[in-house]
Amino acid sequence: MIHMIKKHKNLLNYSFDCIKRYRMRTAVILITFLVATTMISAVLFTKDGLEREAELSVEAAPDLTLQYLKGGRIELIPYSYADVVSDIPGVEKVLKRTWGYAGVGQYTFVVVGLDPEGLGYSRGVITSLEEGRFLTPEDEGTGNIVIGKLLAYMLNVRVGDDIILLSESVEVNKFHVVGVFSDASSIYTADMIVMSLSDADSFFSMPEGYCTDLCVYVSPAEDPVSVASKMNSIPNLRVLDQDLLLRGYKAAYGARGGIFTTLWTILLVAIVLIAFSQAIVVGHESQFEVGLLKTFGFSTLDIIEVRLVESLVLGFFATSLGMLLGFSYAAFFNAPGLVDILLGWAYLPREFRLPVYASLQSIFSIYAVTVIPLLITTVVPAWLNAITDPELAMRRAAA
Amino acid sequence: MIEVKNLTKIYNRGKFNETAAVVDVSLKVKDKSIVALTGPSGCGKTTILSMIGLILTPTSGEILYDGENVLLASDFWRTIYRRQNFGFIFQHINLLPQYTTLENILIPLYSSDIEPWDYEGKAREWLAKLGIADRAEHLVEQLSGGEQQRAAFVRALIKEPKYIFADEPTVFVDEETSRIIYNVFSSLRDSGKTVLLSTHDPELMKIADDTYRFCKGRLV
Numbered sequence: 001m002i003h004m005i006k007k008h009k010n011l012l013n014y015s016f017d018c019i020k021r022y023r024m025r026t027a028v029i030l031i032t033f034l035v036a037t038t039m040i041s042a043v044l045f046t047k048d049g050l051e052r053e054a055e056l057s058v059e060a061a062p063d064l065t066l067q068y069l070k071g072g073r074i075e076l077i078p079y080s081y082a083d084v085v086s087d088i089p090g091v092e093k094v095l096k097r098t099w100g101y102a103g104v105g106q107y108t109f110v111v112v113g114l115d116p117e118g119l120g121y122s123r124g125v126i127t128s129l130e131e132g133r134f135l136t137p138e139d140e141g142t143g144n145i146v147i148g149k150l151l152a153y154m155l156n157v158r159v160g161d162d163i164i165l166l167s168e169s170v171e172v173n174k175f176h177v178v179g180v181f182s183d184a185s186s187i188y189t190a191d192m193i194v195m196s197l198s199d200a201d202s203f204f205s206m207p208e209g210y211c212t213d214l215c216v217y218v219s220p221a222e223d224p225v226s227v228a229s230k231m232n233s234i235p236n237l238r239v240l241d242q243d244l245l246l247r248g249y250k251a252a253y254g255a256r257g258g259i260f261t262t263l264w265t266i267l268l269v270a271i272v273l274i275a276f277s278q279a280i281v282v283g284h285e286s287q288f289e290v291g292l293l294k295t296f297g298f299s300t301l302d303i304i305e306v307r308l309v310e311s312l313v314l315g316f317f318a319t320s321l322g323m324l325l326g327f328s329y330a331a332f333f334n335a336p337g338l339v340d341i342l343l344g345w346a347y348l349p350r351e352f353r354l355p356v357y358a359s360l361q362s363i364f365s366i367y368a369v370t371v372i373p374l375l376i377t378t379v380v381p382a383w384l385n386a387i388t389d390p391e392l393a394m395r396r397a398a399a
Numbered sequence: 400m401i402e403v404k405n406l407t408k409i410y411n412r413g414k415f416n417e418t419a420a421v422v423d424v425s426l427k428v429k430d431k432s433i434v435a436l437t438g439p440s441g442c443g444k445t446t447i448l449s450m451i452g453l454i455l456t457p458t459s460g461e462i463l464y465d466g467e468n469v470l471l472a473s474d475f476w477r478t479i480y481r482r483q484n485f486g487f488i489f490q491h492i493n494l495l496p497q498y499t500t501l502e503n504i505l506i507p508l509y510s511s512d513i514e515p516w517d518y519e520g521k522a523r524e525w526l527a528k529l530g531i532a533d534r535a536e537h538l539v540e541q542l543s544g545g546e547q548q549r550a551a552f553v554r555a556l557i558k559e560p561k562y563i564f565a566d567e568p569t570v571f572v573d574e575e576t577s578r579i580i581y582n583v584f585s586s587l588r589d590s591g592k593t594v595l596l597s598t599h600d601p602e603l604m605k606i607a608d609d610t611y612r613f614c615k616g617r618l619v
Contacts, residue, residue, distance in 0.1 A: 003512040014509040021497035292493055295454050296507035297482020299475055387474070391455040394493065 011302055015309035025285065026314060029274075029374065033318030034325065036270030037370055041326025042335050043263045044362040049330075049355030050187075054249035057188040058242050060124030062095070062215035063224040065240040066231070074238070076210040081237065085214065088230050090222035093118055096211040098200040102165050102193070109151055109191040111165075113200020113211075116140040121217050125185035126194070132159035132179030139178070140196040146179035150190035165193075167203045175199075187355060262338070271373045283381065284397045290385040291393030300386040307382040308375065315371035323358070323366060331356040401428035401451060401562070401593070406460035408446050408616075420446040421616045424460070428595055428609075433588050435604045436597040438613035444597035445490065445566050447613070451595060452485055452564040453477045482510055486555030488565035492547045494539040494554070500526070500546075501535040504554045511558075518557055525553040529579055545576035552583060563587060565596040569603055581606055 019026050066085065068077035082094040095118035102111045114122065116137040127134060134146060147157070157163055159177055167173045181189040195203070197211070218227045228239045240248075290303055298306075329335055334354050385393045408421040421443040428434045428451075436444045449455035451462055453469060461468045464484075469477060494503045504522045508515035526532045529549040534542055542550065548571065555563055565584075569577040577600070584594050585606055596603065604610050612619050 006512040006514070007510070010509045010511070010513075010515065013515075014506075017498075017502075021495075023497075288493075289495065292495070293506075293510070294478065295452075295481070295487050296510060297478055297485075298510040299478045301475075302510050389449075389455045391449040398491070 008305070011305050012309055015306045015313070018306065018310050019314060022285070029311075029314050030318045032270075032273045033315065033370060033374070034322045036266070036273060037319045037322025037366060038326040038329060039266045040263070040270060040366055040369070041323040041358075041362075042330040042338060043266060043326075044366060045327050045356050045358045046330050046335060046338075046354050047263065048359045048362050049357040051250055052357045052359075053185060053187045053355050054246055054252075056125045056185045057249050058246045060122075060126040060185075060188065061242060061245055062121070063218045063242065064216035064228050064231075065245065066214040066216060067238040067240065068213075069236050069238050076207065076212060077214055079209045079211065081234070082214055084234060085216060085231065088227065090218050090227040090230070091216055092219045093121060093217040095121065095215040095217070096197055097213055097215050098197060098204060098206055098211045100200075100204050100212065102167075102203070104151075104155065104163075104165060107154060107191075109148070109193055111193045111195065111200060111203060113195050113197040113203075115197050115215075118215070118217075121215075125181070125189050126192075128182040128184040128189075129179045130182040132177070134179055135194060135196060141198045141202075142196070143173070143175045143199060144178045144195070145175045145199075146181065146194045147177055148181050148190045148192045149183050151193065152177070152180045165203070167205065169205050173203055185355075267369055270370060274370070274373050274377055286378075286382065287385050288394055288397035290382055291388070291390040291397060294386055294390035294393065298386075300383065303382055303386040304379055307378050311374050311378040312371065315374045316367070319367055319370045322370075323363065327356065327358055330354055400430055400463075400465060401595070402461075402463040402466075403427070403447075403451060404461040404463070406447065406450060406462065407458045408443070408450060408455070409458045412458065419616055421450070421457075424613075424616075424618050426611050426618065428593060430593050431588060431591050432608040433584055433594040433596070433606055435607035435610045436595070436613060437599065437604060437610055438619075442613040443616040444613055446616075448564055448566055448595060448597050452487060452562075453481050454487075482507075483558075484561045486558065486560035486563045488548075488551050488555045488563065488568050490567040490570060492544075492551045492571075494547055494551060496539045499536050499538055500531070500542065500550045503539060503550060504557050507554060507558060522553055522557055525556060526550070529553065529583070545572040548572045548576060549579065552580070556587070561593065563592055563594045563596075565594065565598075567597055567599070569598065569600045577602065 066077065066081065067074050068081065069075070079096065082096060085091055086094045095115040097115065098113040100111055101108050114135060116139075119135055119137060122134065129146070130149060132146070135144065152158065155163055157177055159180060161177050163175050163177065165173050165175060175193075175195065181192065183190075200206075201211070216227075218224050224241050228241050231237060231239050293303055331354070403424060403426045406421055406424045407419070410418045410420055424447060436447055438444055446455065450457045453462075457470065462470055464480070469480060472480070495506065498506065501519065501522055505515040505518060508518055523532060523535060526535055529552060531542075531546050531549050534546055534550070539547060539550070548568065552568075555565075568580050572580070581602060584596070584603075587594055596607075598604060
C-alpha cells in the first residue's frame with residue numbers, strides 16, 4: 001500500500017512538473033480555456049439570470065390568466081367573463097387587469113392597471129419596493145403610480161415627483177410617483193408602471209366594460225390546472241397557467257434573443273479549439289514524451305494517470321478562472337458586444353443591467369463541456385501513444 | 400543470458416511499402432559481456448536493439464531472457480521488466496529539453512515507488528565521474544552534444560540496470576567523450592552488467608566481447 005502511495009505521489013509530482021515545464025502546452029490550454037469558458041460563462045450565467053427573471057415574473061403572476069380570443073387573436077375581454085369564471089368551483093377571486101405599452105422619449109415601458117378590489121393579492125417581486133408604498137384602493141383614479149427602478153433612473157424621478165405620459169388619445173397625463181420597485185427583479189419590474197385600473201382604462205381609452213385580461217386566483221386547496229380545465233367549455237377563452245407563462249417568459253427572455261444559438265456556437269468553437277490545440281500544437285511533443293516514458297518503464301496506466309492529473313489541474317484552474325472572468329464580464333461590465341445578441345429586445349435602454357446568476361447546473365455544465373473534452377483530447381492520444389511500441393511512438397514524433 | 404531466435408521485423412506488412420528491416424536473426428548475449436551489433440546504416444541494428452530492449456514488437460521470433468520468452472508476456476509485464484532491468488542510451492540522446500540535466504537523469508525513477516531525489520547524490524557522483532558535474536543544473540539546450548550524451552549515460556545507469564542498451568553511443572560525440580564512454584562500458588561489464596550496443600565505431604568494437612555484423616537486416 002505504502003509503495004503504491006509513493007508511486008502515485010511520484011506520478012503526481014511528475015504531472016505538476018509537466019505543467020511547469022511544458023510552458024507552451026500549458027499556455028495553449030490555459031489561453032484556449034480562458035477564452036472559451038469566459039464566453040460560455042457570460043452567456044450561460046446571463047441565461048441563468050434571465051431564467052431566474054422568468055421565474056420571478058411568474059411568481060408575481062396570478063394562478064391563471066384569462067384572455068379573450070377572437071379569430072384566434074387576443075382581444076379585450078368583457079367584464080362579464082369575470083362573473084362567469086367566478087362561479088366555477090375552486091375560483092377564489094377574479095380580478096380585472098388592463099395593461100399596455102407607453103412611450104417615454106425614445107423608450108417603451110409597460111403600464112399595468114390593477115383592480116382596486118384585489119391589490120391584496122399582489123405578490124412576488126411586484127410587492128418588493130425600494131422606496132415609497134404600493135397602491136391602495138384609495139389610489140383608484142388619483143393618478144398615483146408605482147414605477148420600476150430603471151424607469152425612475154431613466155426619468156430621474158423619485159417618490160413624490162410627477163411624470164407626464166402621452167396617452168392612447170395623445171393627451172397629456174400627469175401621474176404622481178408614490179413608490180419605486182426594488183431591483184429584486186431586473187427585467188419584470190424594471191420598466192413597469194403600476195397604476196389603478198381606472199387610471200389605466202382612461203390612459204389606454206379602454207371601451208366601457210372591457211379589460212386586457214382577467215387574473216384568477218384559486219383557493220389554496222385547489223389545483224390551478226384542474227380549475228383551469230373547468231374553464232375549457234367557456235367559448236373564446238384562453239387560459240394560461242403559471243407553467244405556460246413560465247415557458248413563454250423563458251422563450252421570450254432566452255431563445256428568441258439568440259441565447260441558445262450563441263451558446264451552442266461558442267461551445268462548438270471551444271471544443272474545436274481544445275481539440276486543435278491538443279492535436280496540432282502539443283501533439284508531437286506529447287507523443288515523443290510518452291514514447292520516452294514508456295521506454296523508462298512507465299506503464300500505460302502511469303501515462304494515463306500523468307496526463308489525467310495534468311489535464312484535470314489545468315482544466316479546472318483555467319475553467320474556474322474563465323467562469324470568474326465571464327461572470328465579471330456579464331455582471332459588472334454588462335457584457336459589451338454580447339448584450340444585444342443575448343437579449344434581442346430593441347426597447348431595452350442602455351442603462352439596463354443584465355440579470356446575471358450562476359446556477360450550480362450551469363457551473364457543472366461548463367466544467368463538463370470544457371474539462372471532459374480536454375480529458376478526451378489529452379488522455380486518448382496519450383493512451384494511443386502508450387499502447388504503441390515506444391520506439392515507433394518516438395520515431396513518429398520525430399518524423 | 401539473452402537469446403534471440405529467428406527474429407524478424409517487417410514494417411507496413413501487406414502494404415505496397417512493406418519493408419523487411421530484420422530477417423530471421425538469431426544471436427546470444429552472454430551475461431556480464433559487451434556485445435556489439437555493427438553494419439552499414441539501414442542494416443537493422445537499431446531495430447534489433449529496440450526489439451531486444453522490448454520497445455519494438457517483432458513480427459516473429461523469440462526473445463528469451465534467462466530462458467523465458469518475454470514476447471509471450473503482456474505489455475504491462477514487459478514494461479515492468481524494462482523498468483527494473485533496462486537502461487537505454489539513444490543515438491539521438493532524447494533528453495527532454497524542458498528539464499535540467501539532473502532532472503532528466505531522475506525522470507526514469509518517477510515510475511517507481513522510490514523517492515527520485517534520494518538518488519540526487521548518486522546522479523551527481525556519476526556526473527562528476529563523467530566530467531559534467533558543473534552542468535547538473537543546466538537545461539539540456541545549454542549542454543554540448545558530448546555533454547548531453549554523458550547526461551544520457553547517467554540517466555540510463557541511475558537505476559543500476561542489469562542490461563544497458565546503447566544505440567550508436569559515440570556517433571555524435573568528440574574523441575574525449577568517446578574515450579570516457581569506452582571506459583564506462585568496460586567498467587559496467589566489470590561490475591556485472593550486460594551491455595548491448597549498436598555501433599560503427601571500431602574502437603568501441605574493440606572492447607566488445609562479441610560482435611555481430613548485419614547487412615540488409617540479416618546476420619552475416
